[in-house]
Amino acid sequence: MGEAEKQIKELINKIRPYLQRDGGDVKFAKFEEGVVYVELLGACVGCASSDITLKQGIEAIILEEIPSVLRVEKI
DSSP, X not given: OOHHHHHHHHHHHHHHHHXXXXXXXXXXXXXXXXXXXXXXXXXXXXXXXXXXXXXXXXXXXHHHHOTTOOEEEEO
């Protein structure tokens, strides 16, 4: 596991409690070619706000902290 992947996993673990409070969750899937792939779980599945949560929440935090990440996508 590379340093960037380790940092990504640590950030996701810091974000998870906020999603879990609303019945959702996020799970790291993989990091390749600058793209972080995550799986949204629980209440996030099918939620109309999940794309906003992904882009304006999860992606914004990860992009700010880890320069080698280009974007975050859900699987």
